[in-house]
Amino acid sequence: MKELIRKLSETHSLTIEEYEQLVANRTDENARLLRKLAVGVRRDFYGNDIYIRGLIEITNICRNDCYYCGIRRSNVNCDRYRLTRDEIIACADEGYALGFRTFVLQGGEDSYFSDEILGGIVSGIKASHPDCAVTLSMGERSHDSYAYLKACGADRYLLRHETADPVHYSRLHPPAMSYENRIQCLHDLRELGYQVGCGFMVGSPYQDLRNIARDLKFIEDFRPEMCGIGPFIPHKDTPFHDMPAGTLELTCYLLSIIRLIHPPVLLPATTALGTIDPLGREKGIMSGANVVMPNLSPVNVRKKYELYDGKICTGEESAQCRECLSERMRKIGYEIVVGRGDFKRAV
Ligand code: 5AD
Ligand code: FES
Numbered sequence: 001m002k003e004l005i006r007k008l009s010e011t012h013s014l015t016i017e018e019y020e021q022l023v024a025n026r027t028d029e030n031a032r033l034l035r036k037l038a039v040g041v042r043r044d045f046y047g048n049d050i051y052i053r054g055l056i057e058i059t060n061i062c063r064n065d066c067y068y069c070g071i072r073r074s075n076v077n078c079d080r081y082r083l084t085r086d087e088i089i090a091c092a093d094e095g096y097a098l099g100f101r102t103f104v105l106q107g108g109e110d111s112y113f114s115d116e117i118l119g120g121i122v123s124g125i126k127a128s129h130p131d132c133a134v135t136l137s138m139g140e141r142s143h144d145s146y147a148y149l150k151a152c153g154a155d156r157y158l159l160r161h162e163t164a165d166p167v168h169y170s171r172l173h174p175p176a177m178s179y180e181n182r183i184q185c186l187h188d189l190r191e192l193g194y195q196v197g198c199g200f201m202v203g204s205p206y207q208d209l210r211n212i213a214r215d216l217k218f219i220e221d222f223r224p225e226m227c228g229i230g231p232f233i234p235h236k237d238t239p240f241h242d243m244p245a246g247t248l249e250l251t252c253y254l255l256s257i258i259r260l261i262h263p264p265v266l267l268p269a270t271t272a273l274g275t276i277d278p279l280g281r282e283k284g285i286m287s288g289a290n291v292v293m294p295n296l297s298p299v300n301v302r303k304k305y306e307l308y309d310g311k312i313c314t315g316e317e318s319a320q321c322r323e324c325l326s327e328r329m330r331k332i333g334y335e336i337v338v339g340r341g342d343f344k345r346a347v
Contacts, residue, residue: 002033008260009037009050009307013220019213019257026253034256038288039262050334051266051341053135054100054296056091057305058083062108062265064083064139068204068226070235070306071108079304082112085121091318092125092167094300095296096132097204098322099338104158104293106137111140112238114195115145126153133340135197140181142190150192157189158213160228163204163211164218171206186222197226197266202254203246204232212254220261225343226291227258230272233308238273248277252287259288264344266291275312281325282332291341294321 004022008014014022022030042078059082060071071078083091092103101124122134136149137158146157161182163169169179178347189196199213201207219227230244251273258267268291269284277283281292295302295313300316326336 001027001030005033005037007109008257009041012261012263014216016158016196016213016217017132019216020209022208022257023212023216023250023253026250031249031253031256034253034260035287036188038259039286040287042259042290045264045344047289049337050329051102051291051335051339052090052100052287052322053102053104053268053291053293053341054095054098055104055106055293056083056088056095057107057295057297057301058088059110059113060301060305061110061112061343062139063111064109064177066177067172067174067239068201068232068235068308070238070308072238075237075290078306081301081304082110083298083301085117085124088121089124091296091298092129092132094227094318096129098319099129099336100322101129101338101340102135102156102295103296104135104137106158107139109139115148119149122149122154123185131340133342136206140177140185143192146185146188146192146194150194154194154228156195156197158199158226158228159185159189160199160201161186161215161218162200163207164200164214165211168206168211172204186224195225197228198222198224199226199228201232201246201272202229202251203244205240205243207232216254216257216261219258219265223262225266227262227267228270229254229258229267230270231276233272233310235306235308244264245276248273248280248283251280252283254330255284255287255289266343268293270294271312272308275308275310276310282328285329285334286332292336293326294323294325295319322336
């Protein structure tokens with residue numbers, strides 16, 4: 001394994017078979033070595049800086065029915081909401097005052113957010129905060145829609161590929177959704193000049209080591225500017241309610257590998273990681289992540305944007321979350337910086 005780890009860290013590339021071996025042969029010793037190398041290359045690009053993104057959960061209304069997700073259309077227990085344009089802008093203004101320079105508008109696939117409405121919100125935020133980046137995480141849309149939103153000022157787009165295996169994809173999603181369309185969207189976004197984020201859940205139902213190896217190869221080939229991975233956590237009102245959650249250990253191991261595959265990648269220590277372990281985000285950073293995404297949504301909707309059970313930070317005000325994370329990062333020797341936190345192309 002030492003040989004494989006050395007090859008990965010020097011060439012940033014392994015075969016699918018090699019990725020599978022590396023993940024299968026997880027030992028504390030291998031994890032330590034990967035972590036050390038990952039933290040080392042991250043330091044070359046980003047020093048001790050941690051970037052923050054203010055997450056604004058703008059709607060939990062969704063036309064899709066992904067089997068793993070708590071806001072899926074079929075969940076009748078989900079208390080639906082949609083923020084108004086003014087509420088969204090107010091969250092961004094509050095975030096700006098707290099030092100955020102990137103806002104992530106995330107939501108279900110809610111047809112209310114037409115190009116005109118969503119685009120108007122993006123251009124509104126950009127007009128009052130021209131020094132900020134706006135990231136969208138609003139699911140699958142058409143090429144024209146992505147083009148329109150880009151023209152309104154959107155800088156980045158997050159769309160997790162969820163799994164790089166079409167068969168596995170079909171076990172996580174209803175027949176109306178397709179792997180092909182998902183990947184098409186990612187290519188459209190890239191071609192339109194967005195900074196693009198893909199990603200997947202660790203320990204999603206039916207995921208095997210070969211699936212994970214394919215995800216890693218996909219990341220190697222696609223070279224996303226951002227990559228979101230976090231443990232799968234079951235939600236009580238979904239078909240996957242009694243499936244086991246992904247683990248902290250495997251998620252951190254994969255964070256280190258992804259950092260080595262693509263050293264400059266913007267890699268968040270996700271809220272899901274903080275949910276399965278009280279120090280999950282800290283451990284993610286210490287494994288090679290360099291981004292955290294505190295919640296800026298109005299407190300009265302936070303509990304309703306429940307993709308999985310037990311999500312953290314649903315009771316805290318934005319300022320509290322920001323403070324809490326600064327303190328958490330400081331304690332492990334890192335510093336949250338005020339800035340857009342753009343992808344660095346070269347050392
Ligand atoms: N557990 C963990 N992550 C989830 N997501 C959706 N449902 C869950 C869950 N039950 C992730 C998906 C999606 C992102 C917004 O949240 O990967 O792309
Ligand atoms: Fe939200 Fe700690 S990060 S309360």
